[in-house]
Amino acid sequence: MKAAVVLLFLALYVAVHADLACNPDGDGEPDCVGRSGQVSRDFWDPTHYWKCNSSGKAVLTACESETGFDPKVGACVHWSVWQWYPPCPETST
Numbered sequence: 001m002k003a004a005v006v007l008l009f010l011a012l013y014v015a016v017h018a019d020l021a022c023n024p025d026g027d028g029e030p031d032c033v034g035r036s037g038q039v040s041r042d043f044w045d046p047t048h049y050w051k052c053n054s055s056g057k058a059v060l061t062a063c064e065s066e067t068g069f070d071p072k073v074g075a076c077v078h079w080s081v082w083q084w085y086p087p088c089p090e091t092s093t
């Protein structure tokens with residue numbers, strides 16, 4: 001019984017989380033409502049990243065030359081240290 005409840009919440013969490021954060025067919029454009037200033041990756045273009053502006057819109061912003069967006073660092077890093085991460089790690093196994 002207890003395990004079933006835990007599983008239910010886990011399934012709900014995964015469903016909600018995947019819905020909000022990870023659509024592998026999308027470009028990663030975030031829902032910026034209430035998240036002004038937050039940055040997130042563009043799924044398929046590491047030379048750009050999404051930045052939430054003060055009116056709650058995601059604005060595609062270019063990294064400086066020689067750099068790509070690292071989703072773990074949350075910023076653009078030089079290509080020599082940049083690495084690819086799958087956009088949806090929880091569904092790639």
Ligand SMILES: *[C@@H]1O[C@H](CO)[C@@H](O)[C@H](O)[C@H]1NC(C)=O
Nearest residue numbers: 052053054055056057058059
């Ligand atoms: C935020 O981005 C949207 C879409 O690009 C733009 O229309 C709006 O003017 C921007 N707001 C600010 C405060 O920059």
